[in-house]
Amino acid sequence: MEPLRLTLLFIHLIGFALLLGxxxxxxxxGRLRINPAMLWGSIIQVVTGLGLAAPLRGGGDHEPPTAKLAVKLVIGLMIFVMAFFSRKRDEVNRGHFLALVGLTIANAAVAVFWR
Structure with missing residues (x-):
């Protein structure tokens, strides 16, 4: 199971790179819109995050707290919803765009600092 967990983690990090990059x-x-990299990054983050959390839980060294998983899921879904429903707009509001970036950074901070 460890190779599967590491593969999912690697893909999860690629999703983060797509989203933030x-x-x-x-x-x-200079044009604030949702590009395909952001949309696909948010999809990859949610799907691989669920894969990392759900089927591999069963004790072990890498089991994160349930509250952390819930917070990351809520933030990840918020990012996905914000990206998905704004993807066809020519331009999004500055606050909407910066909130999406802020949530992305906050989700990474939860992953790193919450032990």
Whole structure:
């Protein structure tokens, strides 16, 4: 099971890179919109996050607290919903875009600092 967990973790990190990298690239372009990298990054984050949390729980060294998983799931779903329902707009509000970036960073902070 360890190779599967590590593979899911690797893909999860790629999703984070797509989401944050796509956000930074879009912000620097001056046109605030949801690009495909952001949308796919949010999808990858939710799917692999569920894969990391649900089937591999059964004791062991890598079992995170249930509250942490719930917080990360809520934040991940908020990011996905914000990206999914705004994906076809030519431009999104600055606050909406920055909230999406802030939630992405907050989700990473929860993963790293919550022990």
């Amino acid at each position: 796509g956000s930074v690239a879009q912000y620097l372009s």
